[in-house]
Amino acid sequence: MTASPKSRRRVLVGVSAVATVSLGVGVAAGSRISSPEDAAAKTAAPKASQITVPVAKKALSSKVVGRGDASFDGAVNIRVETSGLTTPPIVTGKVPAVGSTITEGKALLEITGRPVIGLAGVLPMYRTLSPGSKGPDVLQLEQTLDRLGYDPGTVDDEYTLDTSAAVEELYENAGYEAPAPDEKVTQAVDQSKKQVDAAKKQLRQAQSQLKAAKTAKAAAGGKGDTSVQQGAVDDAEENLADAQEAQNEAEFKAGTPLPVSEVVYVKTLPRRVDDVKVERGGTVNGVVMSASGASLVVTVKVDAETAQRLKAGMAATLDLGDSVSVAGKVRRVTKNGNQYDVVVAPNALTASQLALLRDANVRVTIPIKSTSGKVLAVPVAALSSGSDGASRVEVLRNGKVELIPVTVGLTADGFAQVTPKGDAKLSEADQVVVGR
Structure with missing residues (x-):
């Protein structure tokens, strides 16, 4: 059976439509197909660009x-050496209150009615000092007395009568009588005075006998010997000189002493009382207070x-x-x-x-x-080193990177002071590279 012309036209139109649609699909699919190189190029990360910050002008300070x-500065425990006392170390007064101030040259406590005077020094009080004492503790005492305005004479390591006089002034200004010398010392002075009196009496007797011998010799026409009487006078004069020297020595030793229990050295004064370990009527045993x-x-x-x-x-x-x-x-x-x-x-x-x-x-x-005022400063991250080890920064100008050699100054708070070298130029607001 043969198709009519009209039917053939409908077939051709349908075929044509299918071909057109297929062509569109092919073109669309072809547009989505690419080579491996194109695919890699499309999926790769974008090319890195420089990260820049402007050069700043600012003052830098390292801190x-x-x-x-x-x-309160330097807390210390204060002890009083009571081994020199002949009676129990009973606290009788001047107990400080917490928060009060220990002042140099003043009593910080009273024990057995006597003051414990605070002085500034590094050596502790470990013995009683008196005329004739020698040592570094004497030197420290005289240096302290001299600093406080009491004249100890020549400042050295020997305790003299001048030192005694200065100690007396120290006690007077602290409001106390100066300590008396030991009883044995005063007894030695009394005994030396008696010996001087006896030597003087002996000399007077010898002189009287010599005078009588000379008178008798003159009455005998110059005959007679007075050498024995003269020898007695000479011996008596020598004995008197020795007795007077002994008296001077005894009186020297009887100068004002500084008892070991009446001074406490603290490294620095004044200080604040932080804690008190004793009370009035109590017995001293070790630390009496702490102070800072x-x-x-x-x-x-x-x-x-x-x-x-x-x-x-x-x-x-x-x-x-x-x-x-x-x-x-x-x-x-x-x-x-x-x-x-x-x-x-x-x-x-x-x-x-x-x-x-x-x-x-x-x-x-x-x-x-x-820095002395404001200076050119860049982040530390902007600094790099060349092959010669010199410092430099990268400056982005007109799309190009220039290497600027610099001298690095103070570094602080993440910034560094920079100064361009030679003819190189670098100014505020120039963009320096800190990363990519």
Whole structure:
């Protein structure tokens, strides 16, 4: 059966439509097909670009920052040497109150009615000193007396009558009678006086006998011998000289002493009384009180590397909170085990600041170095080294990177001071590369 012309046309149109659709699908599929190289190029990370920051002009300051506890400086235990007493060491008065101040040259306690005077010194009182004593403890005493304005004569290691006179002044200004010499010493003085009197009497008798012998010789026309009487006078004069020398020595030794139980040396004064271990009527046995420096300090612990950058006298700032800060100075840096203690003292404190600081943990800032005004500065990450080891920065200019050799100065807070070398140019706002 033969198809009519009209039927054939419908078939051709259908075939044509199918071909057209197939062609569109093929083109679309072909557009999604790519080579392995094209696929890798499309999936690779974008090309890295430089990360830059502008060169800044700013002041740099290197500093040590830490936290520390506030306390009264240098707590010490105070002991009184009572071995020289002949009676029990009973506390009879002047018991200090906690918080009171120990002042140099004043009594900090009374034992058996006698004062215990506080003096500044490193050697402890370990013996009673008196005229004729020699040693480093005598030197320390005379240095102290001289510093306090009492004239001990020549400042050396020998206790003299001038030292005795200065000790008397010390006691007088402390409000007490000077200590008396030992009874045996005063007895020796009395005995020496009697010996001098006896020697004088003997000399007078010898002189009288010599005079009588000379008178008799003259009456006999010059005959007779007076050598025996003259010898007696000579011996008597020698005995008197020895007796007077012995008396001078005894009186020298009878100068004002300094009893071992009446002075306590503390490294530094004044100090604050932190704790009292005795009471009036009680017996002294060991430590009588503990005391610390009269001024508050803050102690910051640092490592050995940091400690090497710090020294006494450096300025510091103490942050007391509530936007309150006070100026201070580093008082000392001392090793404490594997760490170092940096002791910082405020320059001055008001009553309210003292209340804030007492027993507080505070932030301390100690400047180490600072630039003289504003300088060119870049982040430390912008610095690199060339093959010769010299420092340089990369500056992005007009889309190109230029290497600028620089001299590096102070580094602080992540920035470094830089100065371009030679004819190289570097200015504020230049873009330096810090990463890619």
